[in-house]
Amino acid sequence: MSANSRLTIAAHALAWIGLYQRQGHEVATSEQIAASANTNPVVIRRLLGELRRAGLVESRRGAGAGWSLARELGSITLLDVYEAVEPGPLFAMHRTVPDQGCVVGHGIQPAMRGIYQDIEETLRHELARVTLEKVLRDVLAAPHQPL
Amino acid sequence: MSANSRLTIAAHALAWIGLYQRQGHEVATSEQIAASANTNPVVIRRLLGELRRAGLVESRRGAGAGWSLARELGSITLLDVYEAVEPGPLFAMHRTVPDQGCVVGHGIQPAMRGIYQDIEETLRHELARVTLEKVLRDVLAAPHQPL
DNA sequence: TCTGTCGTAACGATTATCGTTACGACAGCC
DNA sequence: GGCTGTCGTAACGATAATCGTTACGACAGA
Numbered sequence: 001m002s003a004n005s006r007l008t009i010a011a012h013a014l015a016w017i018g019l020y021q022r023q024g025h026e027v028a029t030s031e032q033i034a035a036s037a038n039t040n041p042v043v044i045r046r047l048l049g050e051l052r053r054a055g056l057v058e059s060r061r062g063a064g065a066g067w068s069l070a071r072e073l074g075s076i077t078l079l080d081v082y083e084a085v086e087p088g089p090l091f092a093m094h095r096t097v098p099d100q101g102c103v104v105g106h107g108i109q110p111a112m113r114g115i116y117q118d119i120e121e122t123l124r125h126e127l128a129r130v131t132l133e134k135v136l137r138d139v140l141a142a143p144h145q146p147l
Numbered sequence: 148m149s150a151n152s153r154l155t156i157a158a159h160a161l162a163w164i165g166l167y168q169r170q171g172h173e174v175a176t177s178e179q180i181a182a183s184a185n186t187n188p189v190v191i192r193r194l195l196g197e198l199r200r201a202g203l204v205e206s207r208r209g210a211g212a213g214w215s216l217a218r219e220l221g222s223i224t225l226l227d228v229y230e231a232v233e234p235g236p237l238f239a240m241h242r243t244v245p246d247q248g249c250v251v252g253h254g255i256q257p258a259m260r261g262i263y264q265d266i267e268e269t270l271r272h273e274l275a276r277v278t279l280e281k282v283l284r285d286v287l288a289a290p291h292q293p294l
Numbered sequence: 295t296c297t298g299t300c301g302t303a304a305c306g307a308t309t310a311t312c313g314t315t316a317c318g319a320c321a322g323c324c
Numbered sequence: 325g326g327c328t329g330t331c332g333t334a335a336c337g338a339t340a341a342t343c344g345t346t347a348c349g350a351c352a353g354a
Contacts, residue, residue, distance in 0.1 A: 090151075110285070
């Protein structure tokens with residue numbers, strides 16, 4: 001599967017904005033978040049743009065511009081973030097149509113589709129159990145200065 | 148995430164071999180399976196090679212060669228297949244180390260690692276509930292000649 | 295008007311997967 | 325012993341997704 005860090009970076013950005021706002025700041029810039037995540041501000045802007053489309057964050061333009069949460073961290077779940085930044089299904093079908101003259105080739109796609117639907121439903125249920133509030137709590141619970 | 152059809156094709160191949168053997172044949176060739184899945188025999192051999200390493204199938208060489216199941220379909224689960232053909236974890240961390248001088252950058256990876264572990268454990272549990280026997284049953288239950 | 299940031303296009307680098315060709319290795323059969 | 329069919333695997337190109345980067349216009353407050 002492949003290494004998808006989009007959900008990780010998006011959660012990082014949301015936790016960063018949330019903490020920054022709790023420290024009294026109005027908005028966070030993509031440059032600040034990018035420095036924390038050690039990546040490029042454009043990468044952050046692209047991801048936050050998708051989160052904005054999903055109604056999780058807002059952005060201001062002009063001078064003193066930046067990003068702010070559109071919802072409380074406690075009301076945002078990893079499922080919200082996942083659906084905002086992950087495009088396709090977890091598992092894919094064949095890239096070409098299997099041989100419909102073969103019994104297995106004919107029945108495999110309906111069979112796997114049903115099975116995958118159940119599994120992805122469970123995955124979504126698990127993602128929905130984790131709020132960004134908990135993510136930030138876990139982040140702050142990490143031990144300082146590890147030896 | 149991206150579209151990983153490896154699990155789908157591997158399940159297709161196992162179901163095909165299982166059904167073929169129930170029809171009285173000893174071994175199945177990669178060419179036959181490739182025809183059913185509408186792909187190249189080398190793709191099938193590569194995938195079945197990984198399943199062989201996991202102890203799910205066996206292969207014979209020489210004349211009259213081919214592939215056979217090393218276990219009953221009822222004792223093979225999608226988790227066995229998943230672990231055999233999917234290399235990495237479901238979600239990835241940052242590709243570069245986050246800023247360790249930032250509270251969020253420092254704590255985000257331990258936090259997400261713990262959360263991801265729980266979620267992948269649930270995914271594995273779901274995959275383990277589906278046997279290849281059930282997959283084949285669902286395949287054969289697909290309606291014929293759909294209109 | 296100046297400044298800082300967003301919004302977004304464009305491009306190259308990297309990586310994973312897949313399809314394909316090729317060819318040696320192997321084992322049964324004549 | 326040679327013939328034949330299949331595996332085992334390397335090699336290469338095509339495709340697609342993601343990421344990092346540069347660039348630049350749009351916007352809004354000072």
